[in-house]
Amino acid sequence: MSGERKRSASERDRDRDHEGYESDEERYEGGTDAKRRKVRSGSSGEEEPEGYEEAEGYGDGGGDGDGDGPPVLTEAEIAALDIDEVFAALDERDDGVGGETEDQSGLEFRRDALELLTPVTWITSVLAADSVLGWLGTFPGVVTDLSATVTARRAQLAAPPVPPLTPEQRQAVWTHVAAHITVPARALGDGCEYLAHAVCEAVDGQFPDVSRARLAKLWVVADSGILHPPEKWGHHVAPVLDCADGEFVLDPLLSPHTPLARDAWLAQVRGAVQAARAPELRRAWEPLGCPRQAGFEPGTKVAIGRTDREQIDACKR
CATH class of the missing domain: 1.10.287 (Helix Hairpins)
Structure with missing residues (x-):
């Protein structure tokens, strides 16, 4: 990519989300009943989100408000709020003065959790x-x-438990992947997350027990374009299987004929780059976006829109 870091799907999604925003005006525009997204609009007046009027009563009987703003909610009170009530509470605090309230971080965390887990069915492993x-x-x-x-x-x-894959089972998975996945010409320069996701979907469709218990994504992430010269990737990702004889990576781009042992794959991706400069991150296969740090990152679970779906499906036969 001419020395540039590959942009992750989450970064591209964020850029699309922010197109057309105006910095001095604000309203709410509904997405689904479970989610409200803050966007920019005309300044002649604010539109309240659908259900705002019904979101009254949060914090009744609790909190330590001093009369100058909304009552401070306890964690138990925050835990009882639905998504519209959380947005209403945050809206009220945004309209106030005096900086962040004591309960704001809890409200923001619950908002993020409700958005992530409505619905919870995306979790399949x-x-x-x-x-x-x-x-x-x-x-x-x-x-x-x-x-x-x-x-x-x-x-x-x-349930039921799934033991690590035998070499024969691994070969069966690879045979299915090879028959149903194609590598687009552009994948060498960009789009490895789409190829990896297409492979995971192929495995999930044919071997759901494997995908729920023995499939993950292995990411290698660098601060700059130093991976796999001469392409100079900023990150790379491929699915990894938990097998009885170790972890094996399914990467039709770097190894079109056979799965690669984890260490052999890492050596190909990193080249001469030291591991400390390009750490590997083992993550669940369902999120599309590139992780950047230890632990789960909600931002990696980006919605797969039409453009992303087209890119994923372009990797399938």
């Missing part, structure tokens, strides 16, 4: 459930209901 539960555990008091929902989802996905 044990690894995704564990990752989300770890993230929810950073602010547990405001998401008790959501933690219970994801815990129940994990229990469904974990």
Whole structure:
């Protein structure tokens, strides 16, 4: 990519979301009943989100408000709010003065969690459930209901248990992938996340037990375009299988004829770059966006819109 870092799907999605925003005007525009997105609009007046009038009563009987602003909500009160009530509470605090309120971080966390987990059905692997539960555990008091929902989802996905794949089972998965996946010409320069996601969807469609228990994505992320010269990637990703004889990567771009052992794949991606400058991140296969740090990052679970879907499907036969 001529020395430029490959832009992740989440970065491209964010750029599309911000097209056309005006900096001095604000309103709410509904997406689904479960989600409201802040966008820019005419300054003659603010449109309230649908359901704003019904979102009264949050914080009744609680909080330590001093009369100069909205009452400070307890974690238990925040945990009882639905998405419209959370947005209403945040809106009221945005309209006030005096800086961030004590409950604002809890409200923002619950908003993010509700947006991520409405619905929860996108979680189709044990690894995704564990990752989300770890993230929810950073602010547990405001998401008790959501933690219970994801815990129940994990229990469904974990049974029956799936042992690591044998070499024969790995070959069966690879044979299916090779027959149903094609590598677009542009993938060498950009779009590895689309190819990886297409491979994961192919595995999930034919081997759902494998995808729920033994499939992940392995990312290598660098600060600049230093990976796999001469292409000079900023990141690379491919699906990885948990096998009885180790982890094996399914990367039709770098190895079109056979799965690669994890260390061999990492060596191809990094070249002479030291691991400290290009760490690997093992993540659940469902999110499309590129991770940047340890732990689950909600921003990597981007909505797969029409453009992303076209790019993914272009990798399928």
